[in-house]
Each structure stands twice: as C-alpha cells, then as structure tokens.
Amino acid sequence: MKRSLFAIALLPILSAAAIAQEPAEADALRQAVKADPNSIEAINAYMGAAIGEVLSSIETDPDAAEKALGEMGAFLKTLTPTSPEAQQLMARANGVVPVLQQRITLGRKTLDELQEAVRQAPGDAQALSDYREKLTMQLSEQAYSAPTEASKVLAGARDFLAEMKAKAGAPAEEAYAQAGQVLDQLSTAIESNLARDALVGKPAAPLAVEAWVNGSPLTEADLKGKVVLLDFWAVWCGPCIATFPHLIEWDEQYGDKGLVILGLTNYYQFDWDEDAQRAAPTPDTTPEQERAMLEKFAAHHGLTHRFAIQDGDSMSEYYQVSGIPQAVVIDQEGKVRMVRVGSGEANAKAIGDLLAELLGPAEKAAE
Incomplete structure (x- = not known):
C-alpha cells in the first residue's frame, strides 16, 4: 500500500468510487488544508475528495469535471507549505492536474471512437495510448460497480488488441506489451471484486x-x-x-x-x-x-x-x-x-x- 494518495491517484486502475466525497465534506477538507498547509493528513484527505470529485464526473459530465479540476488547481496555487514533506506532497498534488486534464479530454470521446482510431492505424502509439487510457477509465469504475460486465468488456479488449498487435508488427510491440500489462492490472481488480461479491452470505472470518x-x-x-x-x-x-x-x-x-x-x-x-x-x-x-x-x-x-x-x-x-x-x-x-x-x-x-x-x-x- 502506498502512503501518498497521489501515487494511488496515478495508478491505472484508480476507481472514482474509492475516493469520491460529498461536496460539504470536500469543502471542510479544503478549509483544513488552508488552516494548516503542512498537515499531511489534511492534504491527503482534501486531495482524495478533490480528485474524486473530478473523476466521478469525467464520463457523465466532462464540463463539470473540468470546472472542478480548475478549482482544485487554483486552490493548490494558494498554498505555501513550509515543511519539506508537505512541499514534496504538494508537488505531487500539482502533478496530478495535467494527468486529470488528459482524462477529461478522453472523457469527451467514446471507447468505440478510440477503438476505431486504433483499427485505422494499429501502429499509432498515441491512438493506442488514448484507447488504453479510456479503457482503463471505463473498466476501473466497472470493476467495482459491475465486475461481471467489466470482465466481458476486458475479454473483448484482449481479443481486439491481439488482432491489432498482429497488424502493427514489431515496431509497436512494446506499446502493445504496455497495454497488456494494464489489462492484467484491470483483470486483477475485476477478479478481486468478483471474489468480494462472492463473500456475501459466507461466514465471517475468525478474529486474528x-x-x-x-x-x-x-x-x-x-x-x-x-x-x-x-x-x-x-x-x-x-x-x-x-x-x-x-x-x-x-x-x-x-x-x-x-x-x-x-x-x-x-x-x-x-x-x-x-x-x-x-x-x-x-x-x-x-x-x-x-x-x-x-x-x-x-x-x-x-x-x-x-x-x-x-x-x-x-x-x-x-x-x-x-x-x-x-x-x-x-x-x-x-x-x-x-x-x-x-x-x-x-x-x-x-x-x-x-x-x-x-x-x-x-x-x-x-x-
């Protein structure tokens, strides 16, 4: 487990459901950081809420997500922590902003559109990267909310990428290998949630x-x-x-x-x-x-x-x-x-x- 939320936020299998908060909670957390910009707990908690607010609306309302991201970025610029640990954490926080902006851009496109772009140019590294990121965004949420459906989508994506890899040839082999690693991570998350669903109705574990x-x-x-x-x-x-x-x-x-x-x-x-x-x-x-x-x-x-x-x-x-x-x-x-x-x-x-x-x-x- 990572200690920094921002390391977690950059994982390809991040779930918006895992960190989203109510607006009222997010506002209280923002005030806590403002009161003490050197508090690691406050920074982590606020960023969890702020990132969650952005991620929870990327697919359904990218305009709202962009607005929330702008507010987060503007707020971060007002903070001046003095402790080295807080300064390092704040640098990571600011580094999350362009990553989320990229996700918002992809949120305005459908998975089918991005898949078609790869189909038209299997060797285009950017097209493949965009498709991979969009697939990650969609499946990271479905892994928690609908793991059975996510498993079906993942299987289809594996077949599609195998077909495109054969057409792209050796120059794109590394890019497709990276995409495969992402799918493996998503598969682990989906399998974990299917296993958690299967726990319902079973006896509790003994106390240890x-x-x-x-x-x-x-x-x-x-x-x-x-x-x-x-x-x-x-x-x-x-x-x-x-x-x-x-x-x-x-x-x-x-x-x-x-x-x-x-x-x-x-x-x-x-x-x-x-x-x-x-x-x-x-x-x-x-x-x-x-x-x-x-x-x-x-x-x-x-x-x-x-x-x-x-x-x-x-x-x-x-x-x-x-x-x-x-x-x-x-x-x-x-x-x-x-x-x-x-x-x-x-x-x-x-x-x-x-x-x-x-x-x-x-x-x-x-x-």
Whole structure:
C-alpha cells in the first residue's frame, strides 16, 4: 500500500468510487488544508475528495469535471507549505492536474471512437495510448460497480488488441506489451471484486488480532449475535480518514443497538507528533509506541470504536482486501452481508441503509 494518495491517484486502475466525497465534506477538507498547509493528513484527505470529485464526473459530465479540476488547481496555487514533506506532497498534488486534464479530454470521446482510431492505424502509439487510457477509465469504475460486465468488456479488449498487435508488427510491440500489462492490472481488480461479491452470505472470518487499541479486547463470543462492521484502514490513508464522520455517526446511532465497529489495521512505523498533533512516519517506532499513537489518533479524531492490529494477513486475505478503506458488514447470524471498497458517499449510503435494515432506523439526535 502506498502512503501518498497521489501515487494511488496515478495508478491505472484508480476507481472514482474509492475516493469520491460529498461536496460539504470536500469543502471542510479544503478549509483544513488552508488552516494548516503542512498537515499531511489534511492534504491527503482534501486531495482524495478533490480528485474524486473530478473523476466521478469525467464520463457523465466532462464540463463539470473540468470546472472542478480548475478549482482544485487554483486552490493548490494558494498554498505555501513550509515543511519539506508537505512541499514534496504538494508537488505531487500539482502533478496530478495535467494527468486529470488528459482524462477529461478522453472523457469527451467514446471507447468505440478510440477503438476505431486504433483499427485505422494499429501502429499509432498515441491512438493506442488514448484507447488504453479510456479503457482503463471505463473498466476501473466497472470493476467495482459491475465486475461481471467489466470482465466481458476486458475479454473483448484482449481479443481486439491481439488482432491489432498482429497488424502493427514489431515496431509497436512494446506499446502493445504496455497495454497488456494494464489489462492484467484491470483483470486483477475485476477478479478481486468478483471474489468480494462472492463473500456475501459466507461466514465471517475468525478474529486474528495481535493487539487491541482504544478499547478492551473482544472475543468471538463477544461478537455473537451482534452486527459487526469491519473497517480495514491505515493511519496514512486520506480516504480512510474521510470515512471517520460516518463511523462516528454509526457508532453513536447503533452502538447501543447491537453494532460493533472494529478498525482493522497494521503497524506502519508511525508515531504521534505532539507539536503537529498528527501521526507521522517515524523509523524504529516500537509496537508499543505505535499503539500509543493510535490511542492519541483516535482521541484526536473523536473516534470511539476499537482498533485492532491484525495478527498476520488471514483476515485481509479472507475478505479480499486489496485497497482501503474497505468495509465489511456482518449480520447477527455471523454472515457477510456487504463488502464495500472506498470512502464515497454511495458506499456510505449503502452501508447506512443496511445497518438500518439490520438494527432498525437510527434515532434522530436531540436538537
């Protein structure tokens, strides 16, 4: 897993659903960066929201995507971080802008149009690159929302590229090899989501926890008859932090009605920076220090649910965790009812609706 959201943002299999946020959340995150442009957490969280806003509209409304990108670029120019780490991260943030602009340009064209351009000139590297990028944009979203359909489109793309490669000949061999690598990455994402879909209805995995943080230890018996929400996350993950308001809300609404939220994470060599009031990468951090950091991190963000340091990878492997945040909802019978990847509002609504179904409607907070 990468610590920087911008490295993730440049991956060819990026899903808009994985980082999109509500406009209100994005505005709050923007204000947090403005208040402290040296905050790595704030920069990561804001960029997750801003990039998500652009990506979520590229296919449906490229004009809106271009407007959002312009606003993001203009805002970044107003920031003047002073710490080397924040300056480096801001440089990466600015580097994302032209990449997203290219995607918006491709968003104004259809996959069929770009495929036809390759068919007319199989050896044209730019035509092939545009087709590959458009295919990535389409399938990276479908991989999460409709993995079965995405698998069919991918199979057709493999056949098409094999045919064009034979016509293009040796000069274009490397370009087609790169396209094949992208398809392999997309295939992995699609297969992972098909596997996650297949988890629904299966028994929950046994707890595999090395250490508990922010609460007393739990056993399998403690969870029996409860609705359990597993939140796979990391302290460096901006989109994970963006889900915290929902986790806090659900814990408040359903904590007394049978919901147990477990934040599953790992050791990442982070300690608590008292001056900056944030988690910071720190070499040679001991497990004890990192657990103490997580206690302070939870208090800083107002989180009341338990964190659990995983013992090995058995839980992540069982639940097919390849990107975070990932939420798994387990019902009172101990069966998996839902798996969602990403911090987008659509995912939050789906999880919230299921919790209401399993536990009854949430009581409105007193005014």
